[in-house]
Amino acid sequence: MAQVRVTVDGVQYVDEVEPRMLLVYYLRERLGKTGTVVGCDTSNCGACTVALNGRSVKSCAVLAVQVDGGEVTTIEGLARDGQLHPVQKAFTECHALQCGFCTPGMIMQAVDLLGDNPDPDEREVREGIEGNLCRCTGYQNIVRAVQSAAQAMKPGVPAETPATAAGVTP
Amino acid sequence: MTTTAEPTTREFGKSRTRKEDARLITGRTRWTDNITLPGMLHLALVRSPVAHARITGVDADEARALPGVVAVYTAADLGLAEASLPNAWPITPDQKAPAAPPLAVDTVHFAGDGVAVVIARDAATARDATELVVVDYDDLPPVLNMEEALADGATLLHPGLGTNASAHWVFDSGEAGTGGSAKAAIAAAENDPDAIVVRRRFRQQRLIPAFMEPRSVVVDPSGEQLTMWSATQIPHILKTLAAAVTGLPEHKLRVIAPDVGGGFGGKLQVTPEEILVLAASVKLGKPVKWTETRSESLVSAHHGRDQIQDITIAARRDGTVLALDVDLLADMGAYLRLVTSGIPILGAFMFNSIYKFPAYRFACTNVFTSKTPTDAYRGAGRPEATFAIERIMDELAVELGREPLELREQNWIKHEEFPFTTVCGLEYDSGDYEAATAKAKDLLGYDALRSEQQERRDRADPVQLGIGISTFTEMCGLAPSRVLGSLSYGAGGWETASIRVLPFGKVEVVTGSSAHGQGHETAWSQIVADRLGVPFEDIEVLHGDTQISPKGMDTYGSRSLAVGGIAVVKASEKVVAKARTIAAHLLEAAEDDLEFSGGRFGVRGTGKGVTIQEVATATWAAHDLPEGVEPSIDADATFDPGNFSFPHGTHLAAMEVDTETGRVSIRAYVCVDDVGNALNPLLVEGQVHGGLAQGIAQALFEEANHDEQGTLVNGTFVDYTLPSAADLPSFTTDRTETPSTTNPLGVKGVGEAGTIASTPAIVNGVLDAIRHLGVTDVEMPCTPQRVWRAIQAAQGRATQEPPVDTHSPGAGLGSIDPNNPQEEEVQ
Numbered sequence A: 001m002a003q004v005r006v007t008v009d010g011v012q013y014v015d016e017v018e019p020r021m022l023l024v025y026y027l028r029e030r031l032g033k034t035g036t037v038v039g040c041d042t043s044n045c046g047a048c049t050v051a052l053n054g055r056s057v058k059s060c061a062v063l064a065v066q067v068d069g070g071e072v073t074t075i076e077g078l079a080r081d082g083q084l085h086p087v088q089k090a091f092t093e094c095h096a097l098q099c100g101f102c103t104p105g106m107i108m109q110a111v112d113l114l115g116d117n118p119d120p121d122e123r124e125v126r127e128g129i130e131g132n133l134c135r136c137t138g139y140q141n142i143v144r145a146v147q148s149a150a151q152a153m154k155p156g157v158p159a160e161t162p163a164t165a166a167g168v169t170p
Numbered sequence B: 001m002t003t004t005a006e007p008t009t010r011e012f013g014k015s016r017t018r019k020e021d022a023r024l025i026t027g028r029t030r031w032t033d034n035i036t037l038p039g040m041l042h043l044a045l046v047r048s049p050v051a052h053a054r055i056t057g058v059d060a061d062e063a064r065a066l067p068g069v070v071a072v073y074t075a076a077d078l079g080l081a082e083a084s085l086p087n088a089w090p091i092t093p094d095q096k097a098p099a100a101p102p103l104a105v106d107t108v109h110f111a112g113d114g115v116a117v118v119i120a121r122d123a124a125t126a127r128d129a130t131e132l133v134v135v136d137y138d139d140l141p142p143v144l145n146m147e148e149a150l151a152d153g154a155t156l157l158h159p160g161l162g163t164n165a166s167a168h169w170v171f172d173s174g175e176a177g178t179g180g181s182a183k184a185a186i187a188a189a190e191n192d193p194d195a196i197v198v199r200r201r202f203r204q205q206r207l208i209p210a211f212m213e214p215r216s217v218v219v220d221p222s223g224e225q226l227t228m229w230s231a232t233q234i235p236h237i238l239k240t241l242a243a244a245v246t247g248l249p250e251h252k253l254r255v256i257a258p259d260v261g262g263g264f265g266g267k268l269q270v271t272p273e274e275i276l277v278l279a280a281s282v283k284l285g286k287p288v289k290w291t292e293t294r295s296e297s298l299v300s301a302h303h304g305r306d307q308i309q310d311i312t313i314a315a316r317r318d319g320t321v322l323a324l325d326v327d328l329l330a331d332m333g334a335y336l337r338l339v340t341s342g343i344p345i346l347g348a349f350m351f352n353s354i355y356k357f358p359a360y361r362f363a364c365t366n367v368f369t370s371k372t373p374t375d376a377y378r379g380a381g382r383p384e385a386t387f388a389i390e391r392i393m394d395e396l397a398v399e400l401g402r403e404p405l406e407l408r409e410q411n412w413i414k415h416e417e418f419p420f421t422t423v424c425g426l427e428y429d430s431g432d433y434e435a436a437t438a439k440a441k442d443l444l445g446y447d448a449l450r451s452e453q454q455e456r457r458d459r460a461d462p463v464q465l466g467i468g469i470s471t472f473t474e475m476c477g478l479a480p481s482r483v484l485g486s487l488s489y490g491a492g493g494w495e496t497a498s499i500r501v502l503p504f505g506k507v508e509v510v511t512g513s514s515a516h517g518q519g520h521e522t523a524w525s526q527i528v529a530d531r532l533g534v535p536f537e538d539i540e541v542l543h544g545d546t547q548i549s550p551k552g553m554d555t556y557g558s559r560s561l562a563v564g565g566i567a568v569v570k571a572s573e574k575v576v577a578k579a580r581t582i583a584a585h586l587l588e589a590a591e592d593d594l595e596f597s598g599g600r601f602g603v604r605g606t607g608k609g610v611t612i613q614e615v616a617t618a619t620w621a622a623h624d625l626p627e628g629v630e631p632s633i634d635a636d637a638t639f640d641p642g643n644f645s646f647p648h649g650t651h652l653a654a655m656e657v658d659t660e661t662g663r664v665s666i667r668a669y670v671c672v673d674d675v676g677n678a679l680n681p682l683l684v685e686g687q688v689h690g691g692l693a694q695g696i697a698q699a700l701f702e703e704a705n706h707d708e709q710g711t712l713v714n715g716t717f718v719d720y721t722l723p724s725a726a727d728l729p730s731f732t733t734d735r736t737e738t739p740s741t742t743n744p745l746g747v748k749g750v751g752e753a754g755t756i757a758s759t760p761a762i763v764n765g766v767l768d769a770i771r772h773l774g775v776t777d778v779e780m781p782c783t784p785q786r787v788w789r790a791i792q793a794a795q796g797r798a799t800q801e802p803p804v805d806t807h808s809p810g811a812g813l814g815s816i817d818p819n820n821p822q823e824e825e826v827q
Ligand code: FES
Pocket: A037, A038, A039, A040, A041, A042, A043, A044, A045, A046, A047, A048, A049, A058, A059, A060, A061
């Protein structure tokens, strides 16, 4: 057993974990952060993506002990003060999810991508989320959502973009 | 009153964003694997690494000794040695079906077949312990090739059956009286100088559904009823059949499908694992969970497609089609699962597609091989049929020197000919192939692309252009129960809905459909909002739990809206009828004098009225109801469709092929689908996008490959190459709307359309780009290597055989940098 001290979604935890425990299982099974999911066993699908110290990582490719002293943000901690993150909003407005299983990872990856490149073109979005598989959407609306979130996040655009009337897209 | 503002506009046709999203984008989801119960144990399977072998010994001592391991069981230990997983579709009276125990009893029949289960206090220990179970195998020869499996002297996978053929099923329009004899018409055409006969063999490779959420099962044996949570598309069917398989009384089992992460037919199954978790939980008296790993999923969850198609078409030299003859070999894999045997039959009535064939014959032989069982995968039989007919129409066009779209139009059903009874005896409800095609041509810039194609050919451009065409139809809304009965399917095709109006006017809609990404909560709310005149937000849709939604036939076969949605309409109508009686009483008016609109019963010609919410409250209080009227306006309805619906569309793919590297890219993809009236265009478009991705993946990327020992060689996401965002383009999608005449909403079905239509469009496009080089076929998936080899062969240049079939790993377009083609891809 090894000790890990980590802040997850703003809450600090100190836990004894088995050295072989992967971060994703620590999040899911020890902390109950079941919003982050496991889609594969080869680190290919990206369903488990979270932010570690501000950068996206596949939490199935990181050991829990490796995040000692670090800060993790999962999909459950992305909304702030009851306000959805612009990427979350864009995902629903653009119908960028169907079953929603890939969605937590996809959103976390998109947030990371926009941190690097605030105004990506279609190709850049597609390449930026290449490590996250979605079987439902064909990616088209995901690409649209990421680009639309980029617009919403531009400096000067009020964070409180009113949701389109009654949840209906134009 | 607690009612919110009355809705002012019609919900039908509105692109509503989804109410299910709020929980999915914040991680507030209930996947089966999230469930943790006190004292819960974890199950893992010991799976056979070999395809075909006798089990001569199972030694679990070391596994049992591992701390944390609670038990190791074989089928006999669980009382399941005699149990058999169900096959619900005996397609012929003499269909041969082997016993399909949840764990292999003395022989394993595919690599991945379960041999024993380990139960431990945590999942990692259970998995570790599976490695310690020593199973001795006496190898038997694998059965891998369908034609060899049918030859005399072949190794028999199930010797007790005396053959590797499960069934032979034939439809002949001559015998059925729905058309002429195809054999006779083809024979006549062969001797007629004014006619032509074209024969081709196509291969439908084996695919893996690869839903993103791995399967998971939890069973809790405490309480009066056993509760099973499963990542399934079919909680109701599962309840009925799990009870039948285990001998548990059906009223003692509750099945819950919580949030389910995709299915695509892959979760339309009664799985060995569901039965094993159930049996182990009962035996131990403790909750038990099993969640598969992805690698386990790829090898053990059922596969799809896998057919060899021999297609013969006869036509007059003027292009008029005369007959179609289809001979299929369909790979069942090792066992018949739930509808394995029926999948090719779902395609049997679709090969003739939109064309007016006077004679048609379909024959299919279902064959056992020592591979993972096949079963439904998005489209289930219809993609296979559509691929074959759309490929052979192109071949016919080539043979006749005709423009392929014109040849299609010459033969398709014209819009004024609907309803049209096909050579299979199906009545197509409605359609307008001309309109969809005109729109698609326009969106693609068809004529300009044809000119560009010619220019590129003329100047021998290394990158050639092809236009792939697929004008398709499909049958949706599975299914009229009498049709299922006539095909010997084991159940009906109806769907149910109940509507409960709560005391203060909020509404609960209970549906037998079981969504796993489709957006039923949104769509059904839209239907009910229109029918009852209550706000969209005031409606809650409940599903996927046999205790809440006690009856249902679940979700598959593009049936939910066209069948389940109609049940919702019918239940709504009953609610309004019941409410009308009470409203009339409250208003002291005659029922006939009431008009219902916008959620309010008004007395014609007066300002008097009462809302449906007020009626609900009054009904709940029940202080003042008309004599003999029950205090409820709730209602149930069950809808059995009178006919299928037949969506259609025209898909056009502009494909570029680099003749020097074999690299294929999609320059433009246009589709115009006609799915009848669109309840929610946003959801329709999403379904089309996702469907296209899966159909294109079959054409270009995916195949489950086996080595000579019968082991799946690309059984992880490293090498089973699902397309990523970088592998796909943006699609241009549009619609025409020809209302269905088989249901009151005029809706058809959309879940499978994109998958069904796109595969042949892509392959036809690839071939159209390189046919002038002498290439006549490229097997799917059309990887750079295969395309390059086909070009080399057509040009008479020798190529070196690759040492192993490496086409699948890394074959995706996205894995190849266009600016830096990797030479090893084409060596
Ligand atoms: S679970 Fe698939 S990449 Fe982490």
